[in-house]
Amino acid sequence: MEFVLRFLGAIGRFGAAKAEELGQMGLLVQKTAKSLPRLRAEPVALQMIRFGIRAIPMVAIVNLFVGMIVAVSMSEMLISLNAVQRTAQIVSVAVTRELAPLMTGLVMTGFAGAAIAAEIATMTVNEEILALEAGALSPIRFLVLPRMLGVIAVMMCLTLIADFTGMAGGYVVGVHMLDISPLNYIQINNDSVKWPDIPKGLVKAATFGLIITIVACRQGLKANGGALGVGIATTRAVVLSIFIIIFANLCFAILFNWTMAGP
Amino acid sequence: MLSPDPPVLEIAGLVKGFGGRNVLDGVNLTVYRGETLAIMGESGCGKSTLLRCIIGALHPDAGSIRIFGKDLWSLSPKELDGVRRRFGVLFQSGALFSSMTVGENVALPLKEHTDLSPEMIDLMIKVKLELVGLREAEHLLPAQISGGMAKRAALARAIALDPELLFYDEPTSGLDPIMTGIIDGLIMDLSRTMNVTSVVVTHDLKSAFRVADRMVVINNGRIVTAGKPHEIRSCPDPFVRRFILGPVEAKTAVFPKSAMEKPLALPVEHYGGSEDDKSG
Secondary structure, rough: OOOHHHHHHHHHHHHHHHHHHHHHHHHHHHHHHHHHOOHHHHHHHHHHHHHHHHHHHHHHHHHHHHHHHHHHHHHHHHHHOOOHEEEEEHHHHHHHHHHHHHHHHHHHHHHHHHHHHHHHHHHOOOOOOHHHOOOOOOOHHHHHHHHHHHHHHHHHHHHHHHHHHHHHHHHHHOOOOOOOOHHHHHHHHHHHOEEEEEHHHHHHHOOOOOOOOHHHHHHOOOOOHHHHHHHHHHHHHHHHHHHHHHHHHHHHHHHHHHHHHOO | OOOOOOOOEEEEEEEEEEEEEEEEEEEEEOOOOOEEEEEEOOOOOHHHHHHHHHOOOOOOOOOEEEEEEEEEOOOOOHHHHHOOOEEEEEEEOOOOOOOOHHHHHHHHHHHOOOOOOOHHHHHHHHHHHHOOOOHHHHHOOHOOOHHHHHHHHHHHOOOOOOOEEEEEEOOOOOOOOHEEEEEEHHHHHHHHHOOOOOEEOOOHHHHHHHHHHHHEEEEEEEEEEEOHHHHHHOOHHHHHHHHHEEEEEEEEOOHHHHHOOOOOOOHHOOOOOOOOOOOO
């Protein structure tokens, strides 16, 4: 009985700690939003260059492979159903609605999330954050806001690139492995991408960008314990971001499909 | 050096604890305009916690802190920023922003808190770096300069807005004797030329006796004594005597009792010379 009580207590404490952490991240979003009126464009642009340019090849290649994987995975079933022409439709819908924003978010968790968490955690343990506060410089306006806006903007741009390369991956498999005619593939691909799909993907991308930066900044700002603390903050930022992104993707899937299908 | 003006800093009944233990346990302190006050104590006595409470980085559990006559913790964030612009802090590690050059570090408070033109800011950077003898390091990154240069660069940043009050957190820690002397000299020069009130948190006795007009000694979260340097040197409190004469008995090491009773070889006069001599 005592073991059960202690176990329940441990679960309760764990839940309370996670709830507090979520609340703190919510507060960080609120404080960052309040800093928007004092936004300067140059720091945001620097963050976009820092995280955007270097991530293009990785995002493009990952999503190219993802498009190819979807096409190859579905090919056997489509051939058995004599519906191989639908490869383009399946790949384009899967990529634009789900896979491009999700895979881009996961890549950027490593690219941007880890880098931001490590950078801010190092600043925290080196007292640079304290120096900012003591100098009446808000770490949120100075560090969090440009990174948040930069990564959100970059996520949306990279998701568009991911959409294109994902569909290109499907094209490569469809035309060169499944003998679909190129014009036919492109025609079906273009007809399958409906107007709401790409904007919905961009909304997801922006949300994932927000998640990545807020989680990374929060973990960085609460780091302590020198180099070990920096490592812990970085690891936590990546793991937590991945978890929250996938959960958010589930919420979006339910929301978008519910609004499409009706109650 | 003491001024008839209202105190610059007043601390009353300050209490701050971590993990059920009070690191600060009822600290009362007053700092007057124009003076250099040294806050001394052994490692872990609460000096840095006290400094962090004063600059608004830690919220005390009890007590009050008034800077320039304003209760720190009743201020709005905007008012608190206004107070923070009137003081500067030199952190123990320097805390230079590692992604910026030395010049950019010094420029940051000027860019954020003033309407000076870029040309004027450029001139101010050179003036501040010249004051600390680092004119040549303007375009270097913190990773490219030595520890002593980083401390001086951080000091240049701390004085960028011509503050009325300067806090120094262990300014000479990790520095060689020559660089320690240079930092001490800078502290005294800034106090004299800019009429800055200085609060120096340190356990470097030689440095403290060199720069301070007044000193306080902290033990177990409380101030055990306060006074001018010569008064501290002749204070009869056992802890203060042990702290001044050193070495302090190690709390965790196991030594034979006879070894701990062995008197220190250095005479009291080693730390600072006469009561009015702060030339080091």
